[in-house]
Amino acid sequence: MLSAGPTPLVSREDWELTVTTEDGTRHYWESAAFTALPAEASTVDLHCVARWSKFGTEWEGVSPEVLLENVELGW
Template sequence: MATVSRGFFGRRRSGDPDLPPGQYLVTDFPVLSAGPTPRLRTEDWEFTITTETGEKHAWDWAALMALPAQTPTVDLHCVTKWSKLGTSWRGVSLDTLFEDVESAAEYALVHSYGGYTTNLPLQDLLDGQAWIAYEFEGEPLEPEHGGPARLLVPHLYLWKSAKWVRGIQLLHDDEPGFWETAGYHNYGDPWREQRYWGD
């Protein structure tokens, strides 16, 4: 569990419109991890999108780097109650990666190197809402934060932004992931404080 003292960091900025309910601000970038940190070489890295019919679209590192990049500045909200505002990233929009993907699926299950999974509706990955991010604050993304590349879906709690992302599986039926099967909310909207089952 986070050991940051809420007594020190926990004061909500009065009337801060950028801070969802129940969250407190941090200025550092806490590292949360459910297992050992994968040490991936970019030459071994691959990212895939697999449709509900089994059609597989794959990108190696060079192919990812060849795609147009975006530099979103976004707020991060962790379900353990810390929020970090105004973080800057570089990555490829999922809209770009899905350009040639034909699918009628409604759900996505995200897979990571190391075995982590998380689920979300496909529409939450599109329309400028999500990226495969490989730089943080102008530097290559460190392994502790999901490097060489992680999913970034900042409008949902951060456990949905899978570190060490390796693929997205498209599904007709929703399939809860690593934390979603163990008490955490299936969708995880920080503005509606959807932390746990039933919230």
Template sequence: MLFKPKAQDPRVPPGQTLTQKFPVLTYGPTPTVRAEEVRFQVWGQVEATKEWSWDELMALPQSDLTADFHCVTRWSKLEVQWRGVRVLDLMQQVQLKPEAKAVMLHCYGGYTTNLLLDDFLRPENLLAHTLFGQPIPREHGGPLRLIVPHLYAWKSAKWLRGFEFLDREALGFWEVNGYHRRGDPWKEERFSDD
């Protein structure tokens, strides 16, 4: 008797495998940052540099997001539940200069990754502090990480400390080291073509 192979879940991009676990992948040491130590900054191509303490971030409107999470190492976890501040809600307090074209995400520990504004200023993107109803564990990027669900997870920067707005695209850590500058999982943009 022949068995038809199970059709792939339409939420899973090509080349990805579903996992029930939530693997932890990090390059370099895992920073230790307590919530009360967070000083989140926005600078660069903005009319005024801004900074928020943890309490000030928590005073902003809070939103829930359930989204699929796709790692460039070929695993996907569906329906991950996050809570935090939507990027668009935070950006209501920031005035970008007309020259702003891209953003570099800066993290405690020195990690960076880049996004063009079209990928950054989307309604689903979230500065997350909660994962499945609990504070995000340190190994998953707590106390604060960005969630950019439409791109591979390396763009969802862990231990987030700020946004630097740029007048042109610059490459972050993994992008300089051979990863694709954008990272769309549906196009399998894993590595640079250059």
């Protein structure tokens, strides 16, 4: 795991994600609802402006497109 500082410990029962749009509409996912969304896996190279790289980093998670498909962002 890469981290710029301490990573807080949050239990799955307490974990949540909220997206609030510009008009104040809130979209909320608790842990079970979020993990029920379709996930995808990919391998990417990370490059930092501090001149380091991490090659072949494996990621798995919900894509922004899937997460935000029912969120009206107003862009």
